[in-house]
Amino acid sequence: MGAAGLRALLLLLLLGVPGRPQPPPEGPPSLCDPRVIERFILEAREAERGAAACGPPCDLPEPVAVPDPGVNFNLWRGLDAGARAREVAAGQAALVAAVLRARELLREPRVRPSLERAYGTARSLARLLRGLPAAAPPPAPVRVRSVPRLLGVLSRFLRGKVRLYLADTCPR
Incomplete structure (x- = not known):
């Protein structure tokens, strides 16, 4: 499935997804479906x-x-559910802004497909996480100067904090 197919699937997933990630009784999978985060x-x-x-x-x-x-x-482990949600929301907002800024700064044709894919992933995940508490800026953000480092942070953030948040939030 290409990027366009994934975006179409994600738009379908957005219909009926409640504010907090919970599986719907029937229908398309939600963010709590492990296949969704694995796809991201x-x-x-x-x-x-x-x-x-x-x-x-x-x-x-x-x-x-x-x-x-x-x-x-x-x-x-010491954070309450709200603090975990705020951390994920703030990180996600920072990643969307960073990828958007990188897209504005670089016009290199070799990197455009990677940036477009990353931006689509970050925005789609942000839409699915839209019910999280308002995001405060993360404390002491990291600064990166290359697209590969930026995309590496996106990947690690998804594999780490987002996956942990979903494991804590989604019913088993």
């Missing part, structure tokens, strides 16, 4: 691989702020 992760990894060998043409003329994708498990 696959898209992010494909975008990252697509830009991996780009080299200097993928360097950004200015750094962009991204959330720290690392997870301190002791700290994470």
Whole structure:
């Protein structure tokens, strides 16, 4: 399934998805369906691989702020559900803004498909997470200066904080 097919599927998923990720009684899978997050992760990894060998043409003329994708498990376990949701929402908002900024800064044809794929993934996930509490800016964001690093952060964020949040939030 290509990027257009994935976007069409995600638009279908948006219909009837409640504010908090919960599986609907019947119908299309929700964000709590593990296949959905795995698809987002696959898209992010494909975008990252697509830009991996780009080299200097993928360097950004200015750094962009991204959330720290690392997870301190002791700290994470100590957060209440609202704090976890705010952290994911803030990180997701920062990633959407960073990918959008990178798209504005770079016109390199070799990197455009990877940036478009990453932007589509980040925006689609943001729509699915739209019921999370209002996002405050993440504390001490990381700054990256290349598209491969930006896409690596997106991939790690999905595999780490988003996956942990869903594991805590979604019914088993």
